[in-house]
Amino acid sequence: MQHLLTLENLDRPSIMRLLDRAEQFRARGAARSLLAGRTVLTLFFEPSTRTRTSFVLAAKRLGADTLNFDLSHSSTVKGESLLDTLHTLEAMHLDALVVRHNENGMPAYLAAHAHTKVAIVNAGDGTHAHPTQGLLDVLTIRQRRPDFEHLKVTICGDIRHSRVTRSDVQALHTLGVRDIRLCAPAAMLPETLDGFPGCSTSEDFDRAIAGADVAMMLRIQKERMAAAQFPAAADYHAHYGLTARRLTLAAPGCQVLHPGPINRGIEIAPDVADGPQSRILDQVANGVAVRMAVLAELVGPAA
C-alpha cells in the first residue's frame, strides 16, 4: 500500500489489518518514535477543521512533524499549477500528503504524478471517496457487531452527492454485508447503482430502517434540501430525519452513526444523537485511531 485513495480495491485482510491496528492504538496508544522525523502535510482545498484536526492529531501522536499548507495565502493553488505545488512540496521532502479537494479523482491525479514515494491520503474528494471515513465507520460498527455478514445497514440522506456513502458501501460490501439500503428522496438517490454493490434503494425511510442493525445518517446541505423539494428543514426532518419513533422500527440495539457535524433536528433528532444507541462520538475517537493506523501503514516502518 503506497497511497490511500479509495476503498474500492482494498481487500478484506487489508481492511481488517488497518482496523486491528487502529484498535491497538486506541487501547494502548502509540510509540512517539513510530513516525519520528517523518513529515505529514495537510493540503485542504475544501475547509474542514474537524477532519484536518483529526489527521494532524493522528500524525502528532505518532511523532511526525505536521504542517498545514494554507491555501488562502498560496500563489499556486489553481488549475495547471497544482502539479507544480505537488512537486515543490515533494522537493521539500514529504512523507505523506493528506489531500481534500472538491473534484473527484484529484488525490489519484496527484498520486499518479508524484515524483517521489510520498504517500497520498485522500481526505475526501468531490462525491467520489472518503476512505478514512469508511474505515472509521466499519471500525465503529465492528466494535459491537463483528458479524458483518448478518448485518442490515440503512444509509439515509443525500446519497447521490455523498463520498462518505461510496466509501462506506465499499467497506461494508468487502467485509461481507449483503443488505445495504440507500434511502433518500428521489432527487438524492444515485442515478445508477454502479459502484454501490449490495445496495437497494428506497424513498421510504420507515420501510428502509425496518429491522436495520445500523443506521448511518448523512449531513444534509440546506441548498440540496430545497432542490429536492423540501423547502423547510422541518419537512425534510418529517420524511428523512432519524427520530426516536423511527429508531423503534430498527432492530433492537441498532447503532446510529453520522459523519458529523450533525444538523440537530434536521437529519437527526437531538435525543437520538445523544441517546444510548448513538455511536457518533465513538466515530470521532475511532477517526483519530484509524488515521494513525493509515499513516503508520503508509509511512511507518514495516510492521
Added chain:
Amino acid sequence: MQHLLTLENLDRPSIMRLLDRAEQFRARGAARSLLAGRTVLTLFFEPSTRTRTSFVLAAKRLGADTLNFDLSHSSTVKGESLLDTLHTLEAMHLDALVVRHNENGMPAYLAAHAHTKVAIVNAGDGTHAHPTQGLLDVLTIRQRRPDFEHLKVTICGDIRHSRVTRSDVQALHTLGVRDIRLCAPAAMLPETLDGFPGCSTSEDFDRAIAGADVAMMLRIQKERMAAAQFPAAADYHAHYGLTARRLTLAAPGCQVLHPGPINRGIEIAPDVADGPQSRILDQVANGVAVRMAVLAELVGPAA
C-alpha cells in the same frame, strides 16, 4: 483544580503555589517531558494572536502537542452546536482546552457540559474574567513588592467592560491588597461595586494615582471613548492617560502595568511605557510562565 475559569474562588495558597511555580519556570525552565503526550487545543472565538501565542508557547515548552482550532473554517462554531464542537474535540482526546469567547461564562458553560476530564482554561470571556492575566499581573507586582497588604493599586481605564480588571481585583484582594482605586470617566465605571472587593472609585486620575504603588492601565477602545464623551484620543489622554507628570504623583518606584497591546499616546505616554518603571514587557514574559504553571497544574502529573 480541574479548570481555571475565574480567580473568584481561588484561595491565597493556591494562587501563591501557581506564582511560585511560574517563578521556577522562569528561573530554570521546564522539563519537556512534563506534558509529553498531552494535547492542548486553543479555541478562540475572539482574535488575539498575543494571548494565543503565549498559551501555545507555554504548552510547547512543557512538551505538549498543541493545536489551534481555526474557527474561520469550521462548520460548527455557532449557537447550539458549540457543545457538539466541544464533545467532538473531547472525543479526539484533549487534555486542555484554552477558550476565549466574547460571551460571559462560556468557558464555565463548556466546563459544566464536558464529558471527559478535559481542563478548560479561560483565556478571556466577555467582561467576566481573564484569570491568567490576573495571575501574571500579581506575579509581576510580587517580583518587586511581595508585601501586598501594604500596597495601593490604581487601575485606570474602561473598568466597566474590563475582564482584566475583574480578575486583577480578585487576585489582589485575595493576596491582601486593601486599597484598590478604580479610576475612569463615569460612563466607564462599574454600576455597582459588587464583585470588586476592596475597591473605591474615582473620576479624577490625579487623585486616584496619588501615592499609588502600582498603576495598572487598561487598553481603551476608540468607540468606547466616543461613548464616554471623549471624541478625540487627545482628550482621553489629557484626562486619563498615564504621563510622566502624573507618574510623579504616585509613590516612588510605582510599577506601571498594562495588559497590552498598548495605545501609545492614548492611555499611556510613550516615555512612560518605555520608562524604567514600566513592567509591561515583564508582564509578557511572566504571562508565558504563568500559563506554563497553570497547564502544569491542571494537566501535568501531581507535583
Added chain:
Amino acid sequence: MQHLLTLENLDRPSIMRLLDRAEQFRARGAARSLLAGRTVLTLFFEPSTRTRTSFVLAAKRLGADTLNFDLSHSSTVKGESLLDTLHTLEAMHLDALVVRHNENGMPAYLAAHAHTKVAIVNAGDGTHAHPTQGLLDVLTIRQRRPDFEHLKVTICGDIRHSRVTRSDVQALHTLGVRDIRLCAPAAMLPETLDGFPGCSTSEDFDRAIAGADVAMMLRIQKERMAAAQFPAAADYHAHYGLTARRLTLAAPGCQVLHPGPINRGIEIAPDVADGPQSRILDQVANGVAVRMAVLAELVGPAA
C-alpha cells in the same frame, strides 16, 4: 553572525561555510537536538506559503519549536506599533524571528531595535534582499559548477523590482563570478548598476543568454508586464521567455534556475521547466537545507 539581513557584506568563507553545512544536512540530515528548546517564529507581512513552509520545515528538522504569528488576527501589526510587536515577541523569548515585509529594510530596522539576542532572518523585504534565496541559488549552481570564476550567468526578468536578483548578484560576485548579465525590457532594468557589482545589462535575451552557464529566470507579475508594454503574456514570452530554442544558444549543460512559483508559458516554457537542465526542484530542496544551515548558524550551539 547574529542576523541574516542581506548578503551584501557576507564574505566568501562565510558563504562557503553555510553552503557546506547545507550540503551536510542534505546528505546526512540533522540531529533533532541541535535546536531543541529553541523557538523560531515566522512573521510574514506578505503572503508566501512556500517560503514560510520551507523555513518552518527547516526549523522543525533541527528540533526547534515553531510558530506562525498570524497577522490577519493581530491587533498590533501596523505602523508605529511594529516595534511593540517585536518587543512583545522577544519578551516571550524567541531565538529567531523570520520576517518577510514589503518595505525595504524592515528586517534591519527590527534587528536594530531588538532588545534581546533574537536572530532576525530576512525572508524577503521589498525590492531589497532575499538572502536565503541567494544562498540556495549559489548552492544549486555549485553542485554542478563549483568554478564560479569561470561562469557566465544570465538573469532575466523584472530585475528592477527583484530582491532575488540583488541577493543573487551579491552572492555570485562574492564567490567570484565576473560575467553577470541582467536582461529585461528597459522598464524592468535597474536605473543604475550601483548594487549590481560585476553586471552588464541587455534588452536582447538571445544575446544575453549566448554562451551562458546559468540562466536564472524571474517570476513576472502580470501588472508589470503591461507597464513594460507587453499587454499579452505571449508577447512577453516571445521576447523574454526561456524556450528550448533559446536554451540552445546557451553553453551546453546550462543550468536553468527559477525561484518559483513559475508561470508556465510566460517567463519559462513548460518543456524547459521540466527538462533535464532545470534545477528548479533542486532549488526547493536546497532551500530547506540552506535555511537549516542559517538557523543552525544563528541560533545553534557553536559548531
